[in-house]
Amino acid sequence: MIKEFAVISRKNRKKITKFASGGGDGAEVIYALRNTNTLSNLILKELESEGQNIRKAYQRRLPSDTSKDYYFMQRNTGDTESITVEYGFLDSKGDDVSQLKNNWKNYAEAVVRAIVEYLNLSYVPLPGGNYYTVVSGDSLWSIAKKLGVTVAELKSANNLTSNTLKIGQVLKIPSKEIIEENVYVVKSGDSLYKIAQAYNTTVDELKRLNNLTNNLLSVGQILKLPSKEITEENTYIVKSGDSLYKIAQAYNTTVGELMNLNNLTSTNLRIGQVLKLPTNVSPTSVTYTVKSGDSLYKIAQAYNTTVDELKRLNNLSSTLLSIGQVLKVK
Numbered sequence: 001m002i003k004e005f006a007v008i009s010r011k012n013r014k015k016i017t018k019f020a021s022g023g024g025d026g027a028e029v030i031y032a033l034r035n036t037n038t039l040s041n042l043i044l045k046e047l048e049s050e051g052q053n054i055r056k057a058y059q060r061r062l063p064s065d066t067s068k069d070y071y072f073m074q075r076n077t078g079d080t081e082s083i084t085v086e087y088g089f090l091d092s093k094g095d096d097v098s099q100l101k102n103n104w105k106n107y108a109e110a111v112v113r114a115i116v117e118y119l120n121l122s123y124v125p126l127p128g129g130n131y132y133t134v135v136s137g138d139s140l141w142s143i144a145k146k147l148g149v150t151v152a153e154l155k156s157a158n159n160l161t162s163n164t165l166k167i168g169q170v171l172k173i174p175s176k177e178i179i180e181e182n183v184y185v186v187k188s189g190d191s192l193y194k195i196a197q198a199y200n201t202t203v204d205e206l207k208r209l210n211n212l213t214n215n216l217l218s219v220g221q222i223l224k225l226p227s228k229e230i231t232e233e234n235t236y237i238v239k240s241g242d243s244l245y246k247i248a249q250a251y252n253t254t255v256g257e258l259m260n261l262n263n264l265t266s267t268n269l270r271i272g273q274v275l276k277l278p279t280n281v282s283p284t285s286v287t288y289t290v291k292s293g294d295s296l297y298k299i300a301q302a303y304n305t306t307v308d309e310l311k312r313l314n315n316l317s318s319t320l321l322s323i324g325q326v327l328k329v330k
Contacts (some may be wrong), residue, residue, distance in 0.1 A: 181220055
């Protein structure tokens, strides 16, 4: 039986805290002297596939008796394969803190995948997860086409070195990053020149908008982007959660038609992007089920419409909503 131990007793907490390392960055896995590093290395490999930095898998001996494990989580767990997964450092000077805050679910799922692979079992992704399970007849090319990505993006996201697939293999679907409207979050390798080129602006304009006195950037820094005024008819402004498929459905057209009309070479979108629509199209009515925290204003913003239009469509005499209420939207 494989267990992941993350609980320390009151008796040992003080001692462990005293000897705990700090100031690092990345994931580590500690395994028992009685075990091999196979499972630990699988876990590190999966965590790395989720974007986390990797440090090492290691064992540690008790100084007073080097035949025993240093950590009680390995020493006092009997004949089991006991491991300790340290996902990152809360005092990291790198990006561990933001990664742990934003990606902890992905990291936990990475450990599950590693354990399943170690036990030679079939991995079943969480419902709604960003994964694809290979079926008979699939190829990287056919999967890439189906998902609206490239073969290179699929291989990169899954650390594949060949095009060989096996039935039941679970592939991570490359994420389509959507940037908040008129805002850009700096990533590793970015420069003002590179960002200016990507958004059809200049370095001087970016510096002016963001009150920058030099060209230095830091990872995670938020930059304002120049706004673009929209005056053209038959256009659509991309919102959070949009996809070409969703927009095509809403406007009675196809993904291919939208890509041709907008000279798109991929299905990637960004918030605030302006898409041309085919002439003589009108949005179809769809329904929306009210959730906790919703308001007519919030829903109107999400669907690029107005509160008055929502009230008219649904014959509402007030702005009061109830959870579970079904609204017509355009």
